[in-house]
Amino acid sequence: MANNSGGFNDAFARLHVSEKPIEGKQITTTTISSHSPTSYRDVTQLFRQACQGLDVGQLVKDPNFTLFEAVGALEIMDPKMDSGLLKPGEDDTPSELYQPVLPEEIIGIMDQLLSSEMSWHDGAALSQTVFTCLYIDNLLSLNPSSLEEAKFNLPPSETHQPGSPTYQLLHIVLRAYCVGLIKCCERVNLQILAEHTYEEEDFVTQTYNVSLLDFITVAEINKLLVSAIEYVDSTAAPWPNNIKMALKARLAFRKLFLTELSRDVKEMVDKRSNWDGCITLLSTIGITRNLGIAVPSVFSIAVQRKLASTVPPRPIVQIPFEEAFTIVSRLCKDAKEILRVLTYSGATNLMTFFLRFTARKPQPSTYVRSLLQTLFFSNHVALGRMQISHILLEDVKELCLPADDLFDPRNELSEMPSDTRFQIHQRMKWFVERAGNSYITLYRTICQNRSRLRRNLCHLIVDWDALQIECEEIDGELQQLIKEEPVLHNDNISYAFSLSSWVYHYKLRQMEWIIFLGFELEVYLPHEFAGMYWYLQYFLRTRLQHLERIRHFVHPGVAVDSPLAATRSKECIASAQDIANAQATVNFTLLEAAALQELCSAMIFLYTALARLGLVKTPPQPYSTDVMRYELRMKPFLTIGCPDVVPFEDFKALVDNPDIEVRFSMKPYWSRE
Structure with a gap:
């Protein structure tokens, strides 16, 4: 290839902004602002002429402009790359956390948290779902190491005096639900990390260096949830019965759900599970769905700026409650279903169950498939009691x-x-x-x-x-x-x-x-x-x-x-x-x-x-041939000794067999005018 770098250098030399206009040529100038006398030259044509002098594949690069400068230029002041960039009118100061005064608002927040939790199960990150809740952030901000430290740090207000129903509603009922939800996330994360899963394919396990109440036991949190249920059921809670039923159903579901997520294989083998209880409580939650009042202000994307993350804030992901309800219901039913493998009835039946269960549409959640792996083989024991x-x-x-x-x-x-x-x-x-x-x-x-x-x-x-x-x-x-x-x-x-x-x-x-x-x-x-x-x-x-x-x-x-x-x-x-x-x-x-x-x-x-009728046509593929495509499809089998891969010529002759007669009994109907 001829070297045209000399022509390029000559053309590039004319791109200096200090160059005076060439005689006989009018240079276009553009004024950026009426308040600024600065004007700029349009060098588009000169730049195109300079590029024509480049060879194919030739790279123009300033040796002083390194990769570090290139990445820095992309990140700084780029809203997609710069996590610290604030848009005009955007305030980085967290607003005062709204403190609900109505039990209906607490129900709405609980349902919103359930939607965020199921969005996480569905593949979104914790930073886009559960962690965006300001109450969850308030609980975890001080990195609590005990249950006493896991409480809301809220300023006093006239409507939330200690001992008042509104204060108890927030600091007993909602706090217990939030603590239970965080612990559920911790148990799910541990289960998925313990088995063979692929990060960010269908689940994100990253916690951004936030402790999910690791040092607090499930028994302690269950006691907290029981105390909250007892308070709601007491005479000290001045709410209608339907409101009490909705709150108790959500607290009881969180307690049962956490208990089931915390069982190990030995407990599953020795004790009967209570997934049926979770499914029953979910029906009550679905019935009382309309009692809740959504409070969007308790979720904020600004929380993501506090997390130890290398990516800028991403949009909040919160699926509709109806979809979240379907996901959690299916999760409970599937978790109950996989316990059938513990009733071993033969190796062939076991393989059939695995194939049929994992092929369901929609596919079982990542947590359930991870739990199925644990039930099959864990700690060198198969199905909880057998040798592989x-x-x-x-x-x-x-x-x-x-x-x-x-x-x-x-x-x-x-x-x-x-x-x-x-x-x-x-x-x-x-x-x-x-x-x-x-x-x-x-x-x-x-x-x-x-x-x-x-x-x-x-x-x-x-x-x-x-x-x-x-x-x-x-x-x-x-x-x-x-x-x-x-x-x-x-x-x-x-x-x-x-x-x-x-x-x-x-x-x-x-x-x-x-x-x-x-x-x-x-x-x-x-x-x-x-x-x-x-x-x-x-x-x-x-x-x-x-x-x-x-x-x-x-x-x-x-x-x-x-x-x-x-x-x-x-x-x-x-x-x-x-x-x-x-x-x-x-x-x-x-x-x-x-x-x-x-x-x-x-x-x-x-x-x-269909192909001979022209109803299935081959799309234009200028960059591939039938032979190349056949080799691509057969690539997994090329190294297999038996059975042998059929040569392409034989494959083509067998598939395009002209001896196959195609008769169309419906042709008279197609030819009608």
Whole structure:
């Protein structure tokens, strides 16, 4: 490329503001203000001429203007970057906090706080929701370390004398509700931080160095809430019964809600939850919604200037009460629903529950999905009382029904390295440790939001593919140890390969989920639907063939000439119920895969017909080709050993099959005038 920097330098030299006008050319001047004699030259044309002398990609930069100066120039006096900038007429001095005198106003503030809390659950930051309440700010401003210090620091007024109903309304009722709400936020934050979540994808855990009453126990706050309820119910509160009912319902809900959020897994297993009580109280809150009077002045964006944040103040987020009521009601119902996993009824049922629950629309809240992760596996215990190895091996049994000798408890008793039982136990122990990590990760991944689920599955299948190869080697060694007899299947002599078959089945399912989620998340364009449904059908057909092979090997017992048959423990022998369960599981999985395959076939024909009718058109894509787009869609599967990725030419020929005849029985109706 030719170097035009010389022409640029000449043109740039003419841009000095002190330059005198060139003879024969009129220079445009612009007066900024009638009160200022200063005038400026219009250098637009000269600047354009100078830019024409630049090469493509050539950068003009003053060596003295560093990145620090550039960022400083962006931040200073920029309302989007400068957190200390005050607009004209804006006052940074906090106004005097309004002190309500009516119980209806307290009800309104409580409902506004509930809306702010649910806005936080819905993805907004605390700085935009709960922390914008001036009463919450007043409680937390002195960083209280005890319940006695967690009180409102308000100036005295004529309407709020100590002992008066208005004073008690504020300092007993509203204070107890605010303290309980802050503690609820702390418990939710701790729960979400304890599990695998992704910051700011669907939840913001940042507290801006504000302590959410960490040093105050839940029991103390519950006593405070009970005292507030007793005061509202006493004769000292001169309010109508409907007002008392509304206040008591909100205080009682906050107490029950905090109690449920504070339970650990052991308490959930040993005690019955009281989410039903929360749902009942929510109905009362909904009925008394119209009694409240909103007080917008107790929420201010100016509070954000006091927080330890690197971003400027952002708008207050407070969803309507009706929407907040729906969110909190769904949260309580979902939290009650996930406790069903503690009633364990088989590994297959457990996986089905996870898949169906997390696929709900709208998706369960981040807190509920985090709690589901904790219930499944926490402190090296699954479902509060089981070992993860038990669920893992039962999952293998339900699908593949491996040889009885692999699960004999007597294998653990052997300590002689040359003993067959010792060698079997070592290999099964390796399988539990290796596959157990992948198994737990899969369950935790299912609890993520749908976009993150698809992204993580693209990485997980690589791990499961490597696990399959490793398990094939272990299967080969176990065949020799138990003297497994080969079985004739499809005119070929083959072995069960139980462990690797189970891994391969799960890998295929994850590959199917990736494509299903591509449709759900609208990753694919309409003109790609026929091709992606074909690929989904390809995975389903592969899994069907694999399930047929598994079903062929699901049989009772092992070969009679096994060297361990004489000393086999009765506990390890598959019962008639175990055999029936395995056969039922395989048959159901076969039926499900076959139904999905037929539905995919129908969708392929549908979109093929729509494409040939011109109802689904390919949009102009000047920067991509069909080959590039196909490689992009197949990128998650390119490193997978089995099944192989179909070459693009074969894929194109199969999807655009001209042998598919499309008949339009409705054509006479379309052609009517």
